[in-house]
Amino acid sequence: MDTVCLAKAARAVGALAAATALAGCASVARSPPANMPVSSTTPAGMGAPTDLIRPNSIILAFSGGGLRAAAFAHGVLEGLAAVKSGDKDLLDDVALINAVSGSALTAAHFGVFGREGLARFPERVLSPGFEDAMRTSLWSPANLARAIGGGVNGRENFSDVLDNRIFHGATFGDMYRRGRPGIRIQATDLYHRVPFPFIPAIFEVLCSDLSRYSVADAVAASMAVPVVFAPVVLRPYHDRCGPLPSFARDLRVQPESPRSVNAIARAISAYRDPKRERYVKLGDGGLTDNFAVSTLVLSRAIMETPYAPMTQRDAVTIRRLLVVVVDASRGPHGDWIGAEAGPGGFELAVSATDAAVDSAARGAADALGSILLDWQLAVIAYRCSLSPSEVARLGGPADWNCADVKFALANLAIEDLESPWRERVEPIATRLALEPREIEATIEGARRAVLAHPRLQAYLRDRVGP
Numbered sequence: 450m451d452t453v454c455l456a457k458a459a460r461a462v463g464a465l466a467a468a469t470a471l472a473g474c475a476s477v478a479r480s481p482p483a484n485m486p487v488s489s490t491t492p493a494g495m496g497a498p499t500d501l502i503r504p505n506s507i508i509l510a511f512s513g514g515g516l517r518a519a520a521f522a523h524g525v526l527e528g529l530a531a532v533k534s535g536d537k538d539l540l541d542d543v544a545l546i547n548a549v550s551g552s553a554l555t556a557a558h559f560g561v562f563g564r565e566g567l568a569r570f571p572e573r574v575l576s577p578g579f580e581d582a583m584r585t586s587l588w589s590p591a592n593l594a595r596a597i598g599g600g601v602n603g604r605e606n607f608s609d610v611l612d613n614r615i616f617h618g619a620t621f622g623d624m625y626r627r628g629r630p631g632i633r634i635q636a637t638d639l640y641h642r643v644p645f646p647f648i649p650a651i652f653e654v655l656c657s658d659l660s661r662y663s664v665a666d667a668v669a670a671s672m673a674v675p676v677v678f679a680p681v682v683l684r685p686y687h688d689r690c691g692p693l694p695s696f697a698r699d700l701r702v703q704p705e706s707p708r709s710v711n712a713i714a715r716a717i718s719a720y721r722d723p724k725r726e727r728y729v730k731l732g733d734g735g736l737t738d739n740f741a742v743s744t745l746v747l748s749r750a751i752m753e754t755p756y757a758p759m760t761q762r763d764a765v766t767i768r769r770l771l772v773v774v775v776d777a778s779r780g781p782h783g784d785w786i787g788a789e790a791g792p793g794g795f796e797l798a799v800s801a802t803d804a805a806v807d808s809a810a811r812g813a814a815d816a817l818g819s820i821l822l823d824w825q826l827a828v829i830a831y832r833c834s835l836s837p838s839e840v841a842r843l844g845g846p847a848d849w850n851c852a853d854v855k856f857a858l859a860n861l862a863i864e865d866l867e868s869p870w871r872e873r874v875e876p877i878a879t880r881l882a883l884e885p886r887e888i889e890a891t892i893e894g895a896r897r898a899v900l901a902h903p904r905l906q907a908y909l910r911d912r913v914g915p
Contacts, residue, residue, distance in 0.1 A: 523895070526559060546631070615665070637734050649663070773859045
């Protein structure tokens with residue numbers, strides 16, 4: 450071992466010893482819950498917009514991947530805005546955005562500030578980054594002690610920074626008042642190991658008012674990488690509970706149900722049990738679904754209507770639906786496969802975590818194709834079962850074709866970019882600070898990928914009506 454390695458080892462041993470001593474005095478990281486109980490002023494459905502679907506609609510699923518995911522998702526929105534159809538563009542067709550981890554920044558910013566906020570997103574959100582406000586040194590004994598206590602960075606290092614710099618106190622109620630598109634930010638319930646979407650139905654189970662919850666806190670939860678960040682905490686308000694929402698009333702653990710559905714059923718049951726669940730601890734949404742598709746997939750499995758998660762009006766309205774899975778995750782990297790030894794400690798832990806996360810995400814994304822086909826057929830069957838008076842009541846035309854419905858899936862990934870954009874974007878690290886050239890390349894690569902994507906071109910050709 451050379452002198453440099455000896456010096457590093459000595460510093461590591463010293464830091465670990467100091468951290469161990471400090472840990473004896475350190476308390477577990479605390480993050481007081483900021484969610485509020487339901488009240489007489491809580492709007493129906495938490496104020497969330499419904500009937501989001503138009504005859505031509507796009508659903509976006511944005512993956513995790515730090516600020517490179519945020520930049521890539523922003524490039525996709527810019528690309529859709531650049532594709533014109535008559536007097537509109539494809540950004541007008543976006544009905545729903547599901548987002549996880551880094552891309553939750555982009556989705557939430559678009560939800561709060563709308564189309565007019567697109568132009569300022571790179572300068573105000575991406576360029577400053579967030580690492581200047583964070584504790585980043587792994588050699589600091591105090592940070593090691595904080596890691597042992599539950600998280601190196603707390604609310605003041607990220608959630609408060611997000612709120613002060615970007616969202617300025619915006620709540621889900623503020624976002625919902627803008628209407629379309631619907632925005633679904635997704636975290637992970639660390640105890641029950643299931644996706645946790647910030648949606649009205651889940652907060653209804655918690656007897657909590659999502660309309661008053663901070664958008665910044667939800668984004669922080671979705672991006673809360675364990676150890677780097679302390680978990681974001683929610684509190685169920687059992688003394689304020691009304692009846693369970695309709696989707697949860699018949700949700701039970703059953704041997705014949707998929708394991709993912711049973712896991713959700715156990716979590717929902719625990720949320721309503723004051724003897725079992727006093728707090729919900731949330732971490733990075735990418736841990737359970739790094740492609741942000743589970744809310745859609747599980748909705749199809751849990752909800753009993755043929756059109757779910759659409760409403761009845763949505764099912765009558767829809768004719769062309771395109772689901773776009775945007776994958777900004779980083780592929781295999783590092784040079785340790787070129788040597789017999791390695792990877793070592795930290796790199797080994799990161800590689801093992803990435804393997805687990807990517808495997809689960811690929812499985813969910815691969816299942817989406819068959820789920821979309823089943824969903825399309827179920828919607829057609831439902832539409833064709835309606836009487837003319839029911840069609841009219843739900844807003845359909847008198848001369849409609851009930852079977853004229855087409856659902857399609859498009860995958861848009863960094864690894865599929867054309868040269869030279871792939872080579873420029875792939876090496877960018879998953880972190881919370883990027884160089885200007887990295888931001889520009891990532892946005893432009895995504896924008897060009899949208900413009901050239903064959904499935905998006907096919908959707909554009911196949912759009913119907915105005």
